[in-house]
Amino acid sequence: MVDFGVYMTNFTVGPVQSPSCVHEIGARDVPYFRTPEFSATMLESERILLALAHAPANSRAVFLTGSGTAGMEAAVMNLLSSRDRAIVVDGGSFGHRFAQICAIHGVPHERISLDPGRALRPAHLEPFAGRGFTALLVNMHETSTGVLYDMPMIADFCRREGLFLLVDAISSFLADPFDMASLGAGAMVAGSQKAMACPPGVSLLALAPDALARIDANDPGCLYFDLRAALKDGERGQTPFTPAVGTLLQIHARLREIEAAGGAASEIVRTAALAADFRGRIADLPFENLSESPSNAVTALRVRNRSARAIFSVLKDRYGIWICPNGGDLADDVFRVGHLGALESEDNAALAAALHDLHSSGLF
Numbered sequence: 001m002v003d004f005g006v007y008m009t010n011f012t013v014g015p016v017q018s019p020s021c022v023h024e025i026g027a028r029d030v031p032y033f034r035t036p037e038f039s040a041t042m043l044e045s046e047r048i049l050l051a052l053a054h055a056p057a058n059s060r061a062v063f064l065t066g067s068g069t070a071g072m073e074a075a076v077m078n079l080l081s082s083r084d085r086a087i088v089v090d091g092g093s094f095g096h097r098f099a100q101i102c103a104i105h106g107v108p109h110e111r112i113s114l115d116p117g118r119a120l121r122p123a124h125l126e127p128f129a130g131r132g133f134t135a136l137l138v139n140m141h142e143t144s145t146g147v148l149y150d151m152p153m154i155a156d157f158c159r160r161e162g163l164f165l166l167v168d169a170i171s172s173f174l175a176d177p178f179d180m181a182s183l184g185a186g187a188m189v190a191g192s193q194k195a196m197a198c199p200p201g202v203s204l205l206a207l208a209p210d211a212l213a214r215i216d217a218n219d220p221g222c223l224y225f226d227l228r229a230a231l232k233d234g235e236r237g238q239t240p241f242t243p244a245v246g247t248l249l250q251i252h253a254r255l256r257e258i259e260a261a262g263g264a265a266s267e268i269v270r271t272a273a274l275a276a277d278f279r280g281r282i283a284d285l286p287f288e289n290l291s292e293s294p295s296n297a298v299t300a301l302r303v304r305n306r307s308a309r310a311i312f313s314v315l316k317d318r319y320g321i322w323i324c325p326n327g328g329d330l331a332d333d334v335f336r337v338g339h340l341g342a343l344e345s346e347d348n349a350a351l352a353a354a355l356h357d358l359h360s361s362g363l364f
């Protein structure tokens with residue numbers, strides 16, 4: 001049988017390694033869910049998610065069955081329309097995805113295109129001021145290049161311009177500080193398989209009151225992604241259709257674990273320490289950090305001799321380690337190391353030792 005990971009160490013950016021509270025639920029049967037007991041777990045998950053996101057009063061959460069992209073698409077379909085004019089920050093493959101979703105759903109938009117690894121600066125935003133835009137879409141952490149955008153700077157611009165701010169925080173939620181209320185963000189999308197460290201297949205949406213008003217006024221023109229129905233059933237802890245019940249129970253357990261351990265802040269501190277520990281261990285190797293402003297979630301490394309793919313394969317086949325390869329134009333130049341999920345400093349030590357081996361052997 002192919003070894004799909006029992007003895008592998010996983011440094012990708014999702015799915016990531018899960019803590020034992022998530023494993024235990026995965027080993028059990030999936031229960032029936034049209035029950036008061038399941039409703040109670042969903043209502044508790046909603047409460048904890050909104051608290052971890054620092055969502056403003058009277059916000060709501062939706063747990064949508066579908067990976068993170070489903071959450072991004074549902075957000076665009078329900079929160080924006082052909083009457084909007086959106087600015088899309090496009091610094092890599094996830095920024096492209098937001099633009100593609102807007103195009104498919106007829107949302108007028110303009111892109112701010114950034115070279116791989118570059119930060120967004122006020123000078124990029126200024127040309128868009130005072131021109132009738134209504135919304136700004138950003139992937140807080142552009143996972144493909146490891147760039148964490150300056151959210152307070154973006155939020156200031158949105159406030160000045162009266163823009164609705166939609167944040168894809170799928171890879172940064174619980175890894176980098178995010179305060180929805182103080183940013184004035186209208187909506188945040190997270191995913192089950194990044195720092196939540198659960199199986200993939202559920203996206204988590206936090207919706208502020210201005211987002212709820214937009215949803216009320218909008219017809220998304222579809223059944224499954226209609227957030228009006230999800231919000232209505234969610235009032236009693238239920239969903240319009242059969243959700244990924246097992247994953248939702250894992251998410252519930254994980255949210256409770258994070259809350260009990262001190263909330264988002266302690267998870268962020270742990271992730272930041274893990275990232276700093278890894279970066280320190282490889283500082284002497286001839287890599288260049290691709291990102292001008294790295295997230296705690298990921299270290300994106302450029303390799304001078306274009307051996308990034310080879311490094312991925314050798315680590316997988318000879319060392320039992322998964323790192324995260326890049327796709328597209330960066331496939332040979334860049335690989336990424338994730339710091340999400342159940343990883344420890346000793347895992348960093350093993351990966352750093354393997355990379356030092358490969359350097360000595362002349363692979364890069």
Ligand SMILES: *Cc1c(COP(=O)(O)O)cnc(C)c1O
Nearest residue numbers: 067068069094139141143170171
């Ligand atoms: C992982 C990720 C997504 C979602 O990808 P899925 O494969 O649909 O889960 C979206 N945006 C960002 C920034 C991500 O890191």
